Amino acid sequence: MAHPERPTLKTIAAIAGLAVTTVSRALAGAPQIAPETRARVQRIAVEIGYSPDRAAQRLRTGRSNVIALILPPHEEILGYGASMFRGITRALRGTPYHVVVMPHFEDIPEAEMLDKIIRNRLADGVLFSRIRPDDMRVKTLLEEGMPFVTHGRTELATPHPWVDYDNFTYAYRAVERLVALGVRRPALVSAPPSQTFCQHLRAGFFRACGEAGVVGEVLPGFDMEDPPDVIYRHIRDRLARSDAPDGFICPGEVSALAINAAWVDTGVDTRHLVMKSTSDIANFIRPQFDSIFEDMTETGERMTGLLLRYIAGEPAEQLHHVISPPPLAVIGR
Amino acid sequence: MAHPERPTLKTIAAIAGLAVTTVSRALAGAPQIAPETRARVQRIAVEIGYSPDRAAQRLRTGRSNVIALILPPHEEILGYGASMFRGITRALRGTPYHVVVMPHFEDIPEAEMLDKIIRNRLADGVLFSRIRPDDMRVKTLLEEGMPFVTHGRTELATPHPWVDYDNFTYAYRAVERLVALGVRRPALVSAPPSQTFCQHLRAGFFRACGEAGVVGEVLPGFDMEDPPDVIYRHIRDRLARSDAPDGFICPGEVSALAINAAWVDTGVDTRHLVMKSTSDIANFIRPQFDSIFEDMTETGERMTGLLLRYIAGEPAEQLHHVISPPPLAVIGR
DNA sequence: CTTCCTATTTATAACGTTTTCAATGCACCC
DNA sequence: GGGTGCATTGAAAACGTTATAAATAGGAAG
Numbered sequence: 001m002a003h004p005e006r007p008t009l010k011t012i013a014a015i016a017g018l019a020v021t022t023v024s025r026a027l028a029g030a031p032q033i034a035p036e037t038r039a040r041v042q043r044i045a046v047e048i049g050y051s052p053d054r055a056a057q058r059l060r061t062g063r064s065n066v067i068a069l070i071l072p073p074h075e076e077i078l079g080y081g082a083s084m085f086r087g088i089t090r091a092l093r094g095t096p097y098h099v100v101v102m103p104h105f106e107d108i109p110e111a112e113m114l115d116k117i118i119r120n121r122l123a124d125g126v127l128f129s130r131i132r133p134d135d136m137r138v139k140t141l142l143e144e145g146m147p148f149v150t151h152g153r154t155e156l157a158t159p160h161p162w163v164d165y166d167n168f169t170y171a172y173r174a175v176e177r178l179v180a181l182g183v184r185r186p187a188l189v190s191a192p193p194s195q196t197f198c199q200h201l202r203a204g205f206f207r208a209c210g211e212a213g214v215v216g217e218v219l220p221g222f223d224m225e226d227p228p229d230v231i232y233r234h235i236r237d238r239l240a241r242s243d244a245p246d247g248f249i250c251p252g253e254v255s256a257l258a259i260n261a262a263w264v265d266t267g268v269d270t271r272h273l274v275m276k277s278t279s280d281i282a283n284f285i286r287p288q289f290d291s292i293f294e295d296m297t298e299t300g301e302r303m304t305g306l307l308l309r310y311i312a313g314e315p316a317e318q319l320h321h322v323i324s325p326p327p328l329a330v331i332g333r
Numbered sequence: 334m335a336h337p338e339r340p341t342l343k344t345i346a347a348i349a350g351l352a353v354t355t356v357s358r359a360l361a362g363a364p365q366i367a368p369e370t371r372a373r374v375q376r377i378a379v380e381i382g383y384s385p386d387r388a389a390q391r392l393r394t395g396r397s398n399v400i401a402l403i404l405p406p407h408e409e410i411l412g413y414g415a416s417m418f419r420g421i422t423r424a425l426r427g428t429p430y431h432v433v434v435m436p437h438f439e440d441i442p443e444a445e446m447l448d449k450i451i452r453n454r455l456a457d458g459v460l461f462s463r464i465r466p467d468d469m470r471v472k473t474l475l476e477e478g479m480p481f482v483t484h485g486r487t488e489l490a491t492p493h494p495w496v497d498y499d500n501f502t503y504a505y506r507a508v509e510r511l512v513a514l515g516v517r518r519p520a521l522v523s524a525p526p527s528q529t530f531c532q533h534l535r536a537g538f539f540r541a542c543g544e545a546g547v548v549g550e551v552l553p554g555f556d557m558e559d560p561p562d563v564i565y566r567h568i569r570d571r572l573a574r575s576d577a578p579d580g581f582i583c584p585g586e587v588s589a590l591a592i593n594a595a596w597v598d599t600g601v602d603t604r605h606l607v608m609k610s611t612s613d614i615a616n617f618i619r620p621q622f623d624s625i626f627e628d629m630t631e632t633g634e635r636m637t638g639l640l641l642r643y644i645a646g647e648p649a650e651q652l653h654h655v656i657s658p659p660p661l662a663v664i665g666r
Numbered sequence: 667c668t669t670c671c672t673a674t675t676t677a678t679a680a681c682g683t684t685t686t687c688a689a690t691g692c693a694c695c696c
Numbered sequence: 697g698g699g700t701g702c703a704t705t706g707a708a709a710a711c712g713t714t715a716t717a718a719a720t721a722g723g724a725a726g
Contacts, residue, residue: 006452006454008711008712008713009712009713010712018675018676019675019676019677020676020712020713020714021675021676021677021678021714021715022674022675022676024712024713024714024715025675025714028714032673032674032675033674033675034673034674034675037674037675049452051449051452051453052712052713053392053453053711053712053713054388054453054455055387055388055389055391055392055397055711055712055713056388056392056681056711056712056713056714057712057713057714058388058681058713059386059388059389059392059680059681059682059683059711059712059713060680060681060712060713060714060715061681061713061714061715062681064388081415082414082415085434085436086436089436098433099434100431100433101418101432101434103418103419103422116384119339119382119384120384120386120387121339122387227613228613228614228616228617229613229616232617254614254617257614257617257618258617260617260619261616261617261618261619264619264620265619280560280561280562281561281587281590283561283562283594284561284565284587284590284591284593284594285590285594286593286594286597286598287597341681341682341683342682342683343682351705351706352705352706352707353682353683353684353706353707354684354685354705354706354707354708355704355705355706357682357683357684357685358684358705361684365703365704365705366703366704366705367703367704367705370704370705385682385683386681386682386683388681388682388683389681389682389683389684389711390682390683390684391683391711392681392682392683392710392711392712392713393682393683393684393685393710393711394683394684394685394711395711
């Protein structure tokens, strides 16, 4: 129970016979410190287990050393959010930064959350997704000068850093694959086109359909947007009709399970499906379906990398990264 | 771009013609403030959009208003960690606290993380799981006087707050169900018994087996402990032998998928399985298996509630909660 | 020997709170 | 009319850090 008095700069200063200022600078690696002084100070710091008080640093400098990850309502559950988080923490190791996950509750407008982050200087940078072409949040953050990186693109004139998956190519290749399997009426499961990446998905989908001479359709429903039972019901109802799709493209493992369940429950037995997978559980769905991987850990890592460079002052123009879909994994066929 | 100068207590004090001290107390709800003064101060605060500087509060009071959630390596991926997180944030709404998720990297000993949290006073309280009967971490935290709540029980003499699922009953009921379905050689998929809850699982499992007169066995493998392909291989190898189990009890959806895949891939077609489910994707696995729900959101909520009461000074003796398994969901049979 | 420069160190203030202690005003009571 | 007590407010210090500006010492230049 004896608390041995947490060491501060003052402690070190007393031991070393130096002023607090000098100790501070020695540890910060400032240039105008004698090399031997710096070495001595650092040795003492390690010896007594000093580590700086975050709160004091933050109060003094105004920098919080916090990166905020904003997650949409359903995303935490089972979602890619977890993998992204892992990538972020990985990219942040060795830096003074921490991630803080801010779940975005249904009843709080996202704008309000951002506002709070900005007003309270709760974070030095923000990461978020579900980007719309003229995203208000992006505009706000640009105006307020708060650094951020989006997962997805806007169509705004002002440049800002982003990382995106090439969803056009994903959908295009998925259709190619389905058509090769004999599908003539492919269906894309997708969220509403208000989000940029959905537009890309649709574009790739319809381009490939056009080139293959098949007629595609878009069905509502999306992992983490709708709960699985909503997706399930959409699909099941659609399968019950005579002109039902004979192949699906879906954006995640959860919707793949829902689609498969709908197939089983409606008695369909020729099943063609390409899913986007963000983990390896895709390999354990039976029957096996084709999947194209999206590495959300890499995404998080890249976003973080760009954010740090943006905070360091690099211009936004060059802070972009598109992640290409790897070759389609044709599993066990 | 015009930053309108973040308002502080001083701003309010100037407007109200009061001392900073008074404003501080008025907002904190201290007793010795005239009601009309308090009202006026609060009105001004709202008007100019004041909110206190966390860093300054933290520096001054030593309290960080942060609750740390420590997640083991694999748990972030697809795991119950996400649901727990949701429960925690829900319980924390309206309080001054934030959650910070600290992922526990493979190459950093967990003790070191805790040490850092304690030394740097990074959090006011800690939540963690994977509890062992004589858990070192629990001992350390008790010694250091850092408040915490565990997800799972120890067998230590000193009481501490915990929340636990009744895994004994879960396993017991699962065996009952399997036996009712005609299973004679049930297998439990479980992590090593170093963790308390695994001991409970085993106890419930063997008790039920004994009472039913069947011989149970325990197989290695556990969601989020091992990646799914490890579980898959364990099961597949086991199924290939002549004395293979004819029914399984498993601790999560991921292992359910792995077991099912192993069944399909080895050509077994009588399949009996009871899984523990922590989300509703269990409903979309085909064929459908029985499942018993564990509400991780409630778990997170309860843990947080207990933690706040513990921080407020309530004695640990009464800060416990056991979550009972709901009735087995017999799906679609 | 003085002057000026460089290298290194230091004193002091400040960031925005909360807390401790003291001050003020005012009514009350003998 | 001056204690006494109560209700309310205020001044000042402190938390641990960093930034600004100033001080010191030791040479080099004049």
